[in-house]
Amino acid sequence: MKIKKICCIGAGYVGGPTMAVIAQKCPDVYVTVVDINETRIKAWNDEDLNNLPVYEPGLDKVVAEARGRNLRFCTNVEGAIQEADMIFISVNTPTKTYGEGKGQAADLKWIELCARQIAAAAESDKIVVEKSTLPVRTAEAIRDILENTGNGTKFQILSNPEFLAEGTAIEDLMAPDRVLIGGDTSTEEGLEAMEALVEIYNSWVPREKILTTNVWSSELSKLTANAFLAQRVSSINALSELCENTEANINEVSRAIGTDSRIGNKFLKASVGFGGSCFQKDILNLVYICRTYGLKDVADYWEQVIKMNDHQKGRFAKNIIKSLYNTVSGKKIAFLGWAFKKDTNDTRESAAIYVADHLLSEDAKITVFDPKVREEQMYADIDYLNTRNKVDNRKLMKSEPCPYEACKGAHAIAVLTEWDEFVDYDWQKIYDNMLKPAQVFDGRSILDKEKLKDIGFRVYTIGTA
């Protein structure tokens, strides 16, 4: 079966870049990305590629090549479903904020809505691909909705989770470690549908890197991959606290264990805590699924990864307060970085938000500089926590477009994101304009500690005494 037209529901961080790369690599496949969010679609169609709604290095070039050729962004969900042979569901699946499973389960209302939209609009057979990260066995619910349309159309449901990381999305999509495709391996039609998707990816991904499994393994592998990655960060962060008490150095420990090929050297960077839209949400979801199957010990095991992460963010904030003589009331603290990692404008679950919230509750005055995050986003993030009212948040926190201004007159600087440019700042100039003793809290271990100490800074780096 040769796919001619693809529709992707959801033009977010995953749907946009993923479909742009598919369109670029498969010029004979027509790709339409739809979204109910008109502003987002408008931004995807903006002539000025600097205004794309997602910032990812290299994305602008891919969009420039494919958009208008075989890549289209629009809000006509129904029309795009009708004409497509293959429909990707790439909508958000956040943690539920209400009802049963509140605070843990994935909220699948947008997924169900997509299934219903597909069921209502489809007039011919379709392959439906789960691209969103979903609890294991979600395909069962999607199938149930699709198979009860009553108009005789047939659907094959595949799971094709996305493993891209933000900031390196284009690189990851161009040369993935693997592509995972789960489907109904017990029927001809199921295998045929899987092969159709394999063919799309095989336009640029070597066949041996495209793994096929049953649909449940594929769904669960995505949650498992994120749980393992986050667990590594929590493990190294747990040991960073021990290092601070023992004069061991976490960077040396990471290097020492990372050279063991069984352990590997990636994801061993101690930090102020992991953020991002998925690690926490996916682990909470895993914990919830385990609990619903009565697997209490398994659930508790994975929950500890989140608890450790919360502890790490909290202790970073507490350490700032302690070092500033146990009070930050009225003191200016400069934040370098607000995004959850470098090279992205995404702030979802960023450690910076929680550290800021902790310090604001102690009446600190925070000035934030981030090269890619806008002030409205920072306020939206801090307001969302509902710890204090919006007026107070704006009184206590502001954003500053110049890093040197942000640091001027500050008692302390906290590095919350590992943006490369922070390393090359004129730290002497920053020091000269700060209150003394000038303190730096490096939550990402990116700055040259010895150099800063020579200038006169007091420096705290995660995981070093």
Ligand SMILES: NC(=O)C1=CN([C@@H]2O[C@H](COP(=O)(O)OP(=O)(O)OC[C@H]3O[C@@H](n4cnc5c(N)ncnc54)[C@H](O)[C@@H]3O)[C@@H](O)[C@H]2O)C=CC1
């Ligand atoms: N952000 C990331 O780096 C990664 C995310 N994922 C998963 O991919 C999924 C999507 O994540 P993001 O792209 O980050 O989310 P997002 O929130 O950036 O984008 C989702 C989009 O879907 C749209 N949408 C929701 N319901 C719709 C409907 N019925 N019809 C049309 N549009 C609709 C929303 O308006 C939104 O623009 C999630 O399940 C996430 O866990 C997986 C790998 C990486």
Ligand SMILES: O=C(O)[C@H]1O[C@H](OP(=O)(O)OP(=O)(O)OC[C@H]2O[C@@H](n3ccc(=O)[nH]c3=O)[C@H](O)[C@@H]2O)[C@H](O)[C@@H](O)[C@@H]1O
């Ligand atoms: O499902 C998802 O959304 C994605 O989640 C992560 O990608 P992402 O969250 O974009 O970014 P990561 O590079 O994984 O970083 C996550 C967080 O962990 C932190 N981190 C990462 C690595 C490390 O060694 N130390 C560390 O503190 C980062 O600073 C960041 O806050 C996974 O890496 C992707 O494979 C997955 O597709």
